[in-house]
Amino acid sequence: MTDETELTDIQKAAILLISLGESDAAEILKHLGPKEVQRIGEAMTQLDNVPQSRVEAVVSDFMNVVSDQTGIGINNDRYIRAMLNQALGEEKAKTLIDRILFSTNTSGLDTMRWMDPRQVAEALRYEHPQIQAVVIAYLDADQAAAVLSFFDEKARLEVLMRIAALDRIQPQALQELNDMLESQFTGSKASQSRTLGGIRSAANIMNFMESSLEAELMEGIRDNDESLAGEIADLMFVFENLADVDDRGIQVILREISTDSLVLALKGADTSLQEKIFKNMSKRAAELLRDDLDAKGPVRVSEVEEAQKEILTVARRLADEGEILLGGSGEEMI
Incomplete structure (x- = not known):
């Protein structure tokens, strides 16, 4: 990474956190949402040979932004374990994981959001389908x-x-469900009612499924x-x-995805x-993309679907962040 390379905000955040050290980074990470932490962690894995001048510039920019603020508004949220292991290595990540997962007020339900999907499935396997539905609806x-x-197949449909x-x-x-989960995990009590599930929730979950499972x-x-x-x-x-x-x-989405993924998806x-x-x-970019598409030989349907899912994930994230509207024509998305 050279001084001339333009950094994204996520790359700047990754550089800043690595510069701070484990203790201070942990204090910041525990206030970020899971998607933010995951994206920063992925950016950490891609950092290589960052010049000292670039690090100093990032820190300076951060201080200038903070000096203009009366407070930093951040959303508390969920999972981190897998990302930190990938970003920092298992041994180095352990300290951060322990601090973030076990020193904050995490309810039994929230703890599930930090777990590997297979672990969640195993934990729920013998519960009543209604309990399974509530817990899964609570997840991203x-x-x-x-x-x-x-x-x-049968349980998934139900x-x-x-x-x-x-x-x-x-x-x-x-509360009863939360107490049951807390008998297995650590955390605090949940005492507020929540709106969970619904047709939109089911549709959102379907969006992230493998095409064969979705069908x-x-x-x-x-x-x-x-x-x-319907x-x-x-x-x-x-x-x-x-x-x-x-x-x-579309232009915002294109800035967030790789050419390789785009070529596969457009096939x-x-x-x-x-x-x-x-x-x-x-x-010029359009001409190059057309050439890449023409030169691309036959590809597996599964590869095309995977690339399309990757782009859709980016689109949904941008929509959640308020950067784009997925409805088009100014339609409000809720």
Whole structure:
């Protein structure tokens, strides 16, 4: 990484945290959301040979920003373990993990958000389907999808349909569930009611599933409740829906994805979507992308789907951060 390379905000955050040392970094990380921590950790793994002048510039920029603020607003949230192990190595990450996971007020339900999806699935395997539905609805959609992938077909269908039927969970019921989980994990009490699940939640979870599981689940839901299947399908955002994103939104997405992923994803896209992508690139970049597409030989469907899912994950994150609207034409997304 040279002095001339323009850094993203995430790369700057990674450089700053590595510069601070474990103790101070831990204090900052425990106040960040899981997606933010994961992205910073991934950026840490990619840092290589950063000049001292670049580090000093990043720290200086940070101090200038902080000096203009009366306070730093940050969202408390969840998981970190796998990212830190990958970013820093198991031994170095252990100190941060212990501090972040076990020195903060983490409820039994919140603890599940920090766990590996397979561990969550194992912990829930013998619970009642309604308990499974509540816990999985509490997770982020991508983690929930990963957890459900470890369920068998019948259980997966039942849980997703229960998630779609969920609404507000009463405080007493949520507290009892939280207490049950805290008998296995560490943390504090939850005492507020929460709105969990619903059709939108089910659709979001479906968005993150492998295409084969997604199709299998949709078929099962349609067999049980055709109207519900239609409502879920209407709320799902699939790769073809990128055609409905406005030009500025497409440009923001393109800045966040690699050319390799884009080439693979567009191999399975229709001509109109390809043209939309081309028109939101510079003429030279569009020509190069066309050449790459033409030169790309046959690829596996699974590779195309994986690349499309990767781009959709970026699009949803940008939408969650308020950077783009997935509905296009100024439609408000909730």
